[in-house]
Amino acid sequence: MHAFDGKVSDCIDACLDCHKICLGLAMTHCLETGGAHIAPQHFRMMIDCATVCATAADFMLHKSEFHREMCGVCAKVCRACADDCAKLDGMQECVAACRKCADACAAISR
Amino acid sequence: MHAFDGKVSDCIDACLDCHKICLGLAMTHCLETGGAHIAPQHFRMMIDCATVCATAADFMLHKSEFHREMCGVCAKVCRACADDCAKLDGMQECVAACRKCADACAAISR
Amino acid sequence: MHAFDGKVSDCIDACLDCHKICLGLAMTHCLETGGAHIAPQHFRMMIDCATVCATAADFMLHKSEFHREMCGVCAKVCRACADDCAKLDGMQECVAACRKCADACAAISR
Amino acid sequence: MHAFDGKVSDCIDACLDCHKICLGLAMTHCLETGGAHIAPQHFRMMIDCATVCATAADFMLHKSEFHREMCGVCAKVCRACADDCAKLDGMQECVAACRKCADACAAISR
Numbered sequence: 001m002h003a004f005d006g007k008v009s010d011c012i013d014a015c016l017d018c019h020k021i022c023l024g025l026a027m028t029h030c031l032e033t034g035g036a037h038i039a040p041q042h043f044r045m046m047i048d049c050a051t052v053c054a055t056a057a058d059f060m061l062h063k064s065e066f067h068r069e070m071c072g073v074c075a076k077v078c079r080a081c082a083d084d085c086a087k088l089d090g091m092q093e094c095v096a097a098c099r100k101c102a103d104a105c106a107a108i109s110r
Numbered sequence: 111m112h113a114f115d116g117k118v119s120d121c122i123d124a125c126l127d128c129h130k131i132c133l134g135l136a137m138t139h140c141l142e143t144g145g146a147h148i149a150p151q152h153f154r155m156m157i158d159c160a161t162v163c164a165t166a167a168d169f170m171l172h173k174s175e176f177h178r179e180m181c182g183v184c185a186k187v188c189r190a191c192a193d194d195c196a197k198l199d200g201m202q203e204c205v206a207a208c209r210k211c212a213d214a215c216a217a218i219s220r
Numbered sequence: 221m222h223a224f225d226g227k228v229s230d231c232i233d234a235c236l237d238c239h240k241i242c243l244g245l246a247m248t249h250c251l252e253t254g255g256a257h258i259a260p261q262h263f264r265m266m267i268d269c270a271t272v273c274a275t276a277a278d279f280m281l282h283k284s285e286f287h288r289e290m291c292g293v294c295a296k297v298c299r300a301c302a303d304d305c306a307k308l309d310g311m312q313e314c315v316a317a318c319r320k321c322a323d324a325c326a327a328i329s330r
Numbered sequence: 331m332h333a334f335d336g337k338v339s340d341c342i343d344a345c346l347d348c349h350k351i352c353l354g355l356a357m358t359h360c361l362e363t364g365g366a367h368i369a370p371q372h373f374r375m376m377i378d379c380a381t382v383c384a385t386a387a388d389f390m391l392h393k394s395e396f397h398r399e400m401c402g403v404c405a406k407v408c409r410a411c412a413d414d415c416a417k418l419d420g421m422q423e424c425v426a427a428c429r430k431c432a433d434a435c436a437a438i439s440r
Contacts, residue, residue: 003358012354016346024342024391027267028333031260038258040251041175047247048174054384055165061354064158065151066190069183077176113248122244126236134232134281137377138223141370148368150361157357164274171244261395268394275385284378285371286410289403297396 008060011071011104015057018078018101023050025094033090042084046094049081053101060108072109078102118170121181121214125167128188128211133160135204143200152194156204159191163211170218182219188212228280231291231324235277238298238321243270245314253310262304266314269301273321280328292329298322338390341401341434345387348408348431353380355424363420372414376424379411383431390438402439408432 004012026046030037037043056074059067082098085091114122136156140147147153166184169177192208195201224232246266250257257263276294279287302318305311334342356376360367367373386404389397412428415421 003354012350016350020342020346020387020391023388024333027260027264027392031258031263034258038251038254040173040247043251044172044174044247048169048172048176051165051168051172052176052180055161057350058161058353059158061350062154062158062161062357063150064154066158066162066183066187069186070162073176073179073183076179080176113244122240126240130232130236130277130281133278134223137282137370137374141368141373144368148361148364150357153361154357167240168243171240172247260393264392264394268389268392268396271385271388271392272396272400275381278381279378282374282378282381283370284374286378286382286403286407289406290382293396293399293403296399300396 003063004060007104007107008067011101011108012057012060014097014101014104015053015060015074018097019050019053019057021094021097022046022053022081025091026050029090036088042088045077045081045084049077049098052077056105068109071105075102075105075109078105113173114170117214117217118177121211121218122167122170124207124211124214125163125170125184128207129160129163129167131204131207132156132163132191135201136160139200146198152198155187155191155194159187159208162187166215178219181215185212185215185219188215223283224280227324227327228287231321231328232277232280234317234321234324235273235280235294238317239270239273239277241314241317242266242273242301245311246270249310256308262308265297265301265304269297269318272297276325288329291325295322295325295329298325333393334390337434337437338397341431341438342387342390344427344431344434345383345390345404348427349380349383349387351424351427352376352383352411355421356380359420366418372418375407375411375414379407379428382407386435398439401435405432405435405439408435 052074056070059070078098079102085094162184166180169180188208189212195204272294276290279290298318299322302315305314382404386400389400408428409432412425415424
């Protein structure tokens with residue numbers, strides 16, 4: 001779509017990818033592995049991250065006048081989720097997707 | 111549910127109600143009336159408001175550690191949407207739902 | 221809103237209420253209780269039910285020409301979720317919300 | 331993610347891409363162009379399609395036991411949206427994304 005400039009278009013893709021990785025890993029790897037992976041604090045952050053990434057993508061797709069504010073919250077949640085996942089096994093793909101999305105959202109929210 | 115305190119529980123209900131009113135009116139009254147009701151700036155704000163209200167409700171339902179930040183964005187979008195709708199015909203129900211939700215979210219985000 | 225007839229309006233409310241109960245209990249009671257409450261099959265059904273209820277409500281709010289099909293899937297998921305929750309402790313509120321929503325969606329999908 | 335087989339993984343990507351194209355074009359090209367692009371029947375189908383694509387992706391990411399039913403509804407909405415968009419100017423990208431997603435979902439739902 002030519003409706004969005006390059007930085008926004010890249011951020012939409014990073015958000016949709018991070019939504020996919022966080023929700024997919026939470027509902028497969030985390031649920032099936034148990035232990036620290038389903039500690040309420042960790043699991044909630046995974047689902048929060050999946051949710052805010054989808055919403056931030058939608059706000060950019062809406063050309064919302066509030067997309068910077070939503071990307072600011074998204075950057076904060078993604079950063080925290082990356083740090084949390086880095087402490088656990090088998091979550092490297094999630095750490096990478098969250099960090100990439102946090103950087104893209106931070107660049108938009110400024 | 112007893113999992114949530116009274117202020118949060120009331121805010122969840124205000125968010126779900128505002129989601130219902132904004133999305134329902136946008137996709138019926140606004141689309142069918144046309145004119146100023148589907149001006150891109152107005153229509154986007156209606157859809158933004160429906161989206162952020164659903165997400166803020168979900169963050170509270172998750173017991174998210176980031177629910178204050180999300181409620182802060184929700185309060186801002188709802189306030190703007192109420193002001194915008196107040197200029198148009200037939201949107202009194204939306205003005206009321208947005209103001210109620212903005213107040214409830216602002217009380218949470220503090 | 222006067223845009224929706226009584227049966228659809230009641231079904232929208234039943235879907236939003238079931239979304240709230242399923243997501244809220246999954247992310248608090250189920251995660252905090254553990255054991256059978258976070259068995260992957262059960263927990264996934266809770267999240268599926270929360271998701272499809274929100275989507276069915278949105279399809280009705282859109283006046284979608286496909287709302288019957290979506291309500292049909294919603295009725296099926298809600299019925300299964302009610303039966304699953306009935307086997308576990310502390311889920312009576314969820315059983316009731318899922319059964320009410322299943323009945324309302326089944327009446328729409330016919 | 332290795333959690334999903336190739337056919338499901340491709341379908342998740344097709345759904346997320348179709349969500350992006352439908353929501354992005356509806357809220358930019360359709361709203362800004364007006365006329366037939368914001369006829370209620372057409373615009374609702376664009377938003378329905380964006381919504382069901384996101385939900386079908388989420389059901390697959392949940393490893394939901396109901397993902398076939400949701401992909402069946404998604405295939406039907408995407409097919410109708412592609413046919414509708416094919417009658418309008420500037421919607422070729424949407425036609426292509428909807429057809430690809432319809433085929434991927436139909437293959438899953440069988």
